[in-house]
Amino acid sequence: MSIAATVNTGAAAAKPVLNVAMVGHAFMGRAHGNAFRQVNHFFDLPFHVVPAVIVGRDPERAAAAAHKLGFAESTTDLKATLARQDIHLVDVATPNDSHCAIALQALAAGKHVLCEKPLAMTVDEAKSMVAAAKKKKVRVGLWHNYRRAPATRLAAQMIARGDLGEVRQVRAVYLQDWLADASVPASWRTSRKTCGSGAHGDLNAHLIDLTRALTGLEFDSVIGVQQTFTKERPDGAGGTAKVDVDDALCFLAKFKNGAVGTYEATRVAPGRKNFNCIEISGSKGSLRWNLERMNELEVFLFADPRDGQGFRTIMCMDSVHPYAANWWPDGHIVGYEHTFVHHVADFVAALASGEPFAPDFQDGLAVQGVLAAVLESVKAGAWVKVRR
Ligand SMILES: NC(=O)c1ccc[n+]([C@@H]2O[C@H](COP(=O)([O-])OP(=O)(O)OC[C@H]3O[C@@H](n4cnc5c(N)ncnc54)[C@H](O)[C@@H]3O)[C@@H](O)[C@H]2O)c1
Numbered sequence: 001m002s003i004a005a006t007v008n009t010g011a012a013a014a015k016p017v018l019n020v021a022m023v024g025h026a027f028m029g030r031a032h033g034n035a036f037r038q039v040n041h042f043f044d045l046p047f048h049v050v051p052a053v054i055v056g057r058d059p060e061r062a063a064a065a066a067h068k069l070g071f072a073e074s075t076t077d078l079k080a081t082l083a084r085q086d087i088h089l090v091d092v093a094t095p096n097d098s099h100c101a102i103a104l105q106a107l108a109a110g111k112h113v114l115c116e117k118p119l120a121m122t123v124d125e126a127k128s129m130v131a132a133a134k135k136k137k138v139r140v141g142l143w144h145n146y147r148r149a150p151a152t153r154l155a156a157q158m159i160a161r162g163d164l165g166e167v168r169q170v171r172a173v174y175l176q177d178w179l180a181d182a183s184v185p186a187s188w189r190t191s192r193k194t195c196g197s198g199a200h201g202d203l204n205a206h207l208i209d210l211t212r213a214l215t216g217l218e219f220d221s222v223i224g225v226q227q228t229f230t231k232e233r234p235d236g237a238g239g240t241a242k243v244d245v246d247d248a249l250c251f252l253a254k255f256k257n258g259a260v261g262t263y264e265a266t267r268v269a270p271g272r273k274n275f276n277c278i279e280i281s282g283s284k285g286s287l288r289w290n291l292e293r294m295n296e297l298e299v300f301l302f303a304d305p306r307d308g309q310g311f312r313t314i315m316c317m318d319s320v321h322p323y324a325a326n327w328w329p330d331g332h333i334v335g336y337e338h339t340f341v342h343h344v345a346d347f348v349a350a351l352a353s354g355e356p357f358a359p360d361f362q363d364g365l366a367v368q369g370v371l372a373a374v375l376e377s378v379k380a381g382a383w384v385k386v387r388r
Helices: 027-042 059-069 078-083 096-110 123-135 150-158 200-214 335-353 361-380
Strands: 015-023 048-055 073-075 089-092 112-115 140-142 167-177 219-227 232-234 240-242 250-254 260-266 276-282 283-288 297-299 311-316
Touching: 015 027, 015 078, 015 123, 027 048, 027 335, 048 059, 048 078, 059 073, 073 078, 078 096, 078 219, 089 096, 096 112, 096 123, 112 335, 123 361, 140 361, 150 200, 150 276, 150 283, 150 297, 167 200, 167 361, 200 250, 200 260, 200 276, 200 361, 219 361
Parallel strands: 015 048, 015 089, 048 073, 089 112, 112 140, 167 260
Antiparallel strands: 167 276, 219 250, 232 240, 250 260, 276 283, 283 297, 297 311
16 A cells, blocks of 8 residues: 655654544544554654544544544545545454454455454454455554553563563453442443453453563463353343353463463452553563553562562663653653553554564454453363464
């Protein structure tokens, strides 16, 4: 796809523009929209990213969102948007059951695609997305944004250079409490038809991706247990709707290198808001990251001076740390929304350089394979091999 138009960004030389059409404009639409705007201001990229069009289902709501999020236009016509030569990147920020159809249409139109997680509803859908992306000379990415906090990036670097030795154990939890209250209404997130699974596809998907990103480990086999504590919820129209997805899902994992892992995703853990925490233990040390203290990395290495046996905490907002120098002077911290900005920055840089970008749809398929194997193991009450 040629990206011909240019924009004069001020003092700097004119850059080619990368026009973005974003489908969906609620929670993730706000996070992505912010990232598409902010990335130009903090990263020196080969393209000027332009939040061009919001595609919604209701014209008034889409127009209001475009105005608020800084997009030039809005529409309800996805087909017409995809037919436009001046749209280069399509961002899929809609519920899970629409990812595959929207991404396939965008790929068929020759657009680059960024898609929300989980990539798809099923392994077969995910495979069709991988195949479609391979057919076209376009780039694809998946919004597993937690890979791109300065602290998780540093963790990945430490593990890759061997600081922890051989990775032996992963313990990861993603805990929320917003469904602990039985009066919270049903939504697309509580119906298997629209989301595939509950806390599992929503939260374990992130933990699975984070494990792969930080350690490079590949899942071999899994066994899980799940529970739905509230089986019906108000439907918002005076009646009730069935809840047929998990409120909580825990699983054990064996990895190909012999390491083992424990995983827990829940939306019913009172007091836990967005407690996304991963601890990795190796033969020479351990590290731990928790989103609720996202700029800190806790590290214990046997090689460190033995003036005590505790973990030390690295504040990962020094200019030597990943992404930190793009923002503020040392120690001036960043937040949740910055992980999305980093995601766009890396994607756009990869687009220009031709370097690989991860996670792509192949990574999304790998995550989908683990998610599916866990659900199969819950049904079977037995260990299930993760298929590739
Ligand atoms: N990366 C993350 O950390 C993260 C966090 C939350 C959600 N998500 C993922 O992002 C996706 C969206 O979640 P959300 O929280 O933004 O949901 P949401 O309910 O807040 O927003 C969904 C948006 O999609 C629109 N929409 C629904 N169906 C559509 C269709 N067929 N065509 C066009 N627009 C449609 C809705 O009108 C709304 O604007 C989900 O796949 C979810 O799993 C990712």
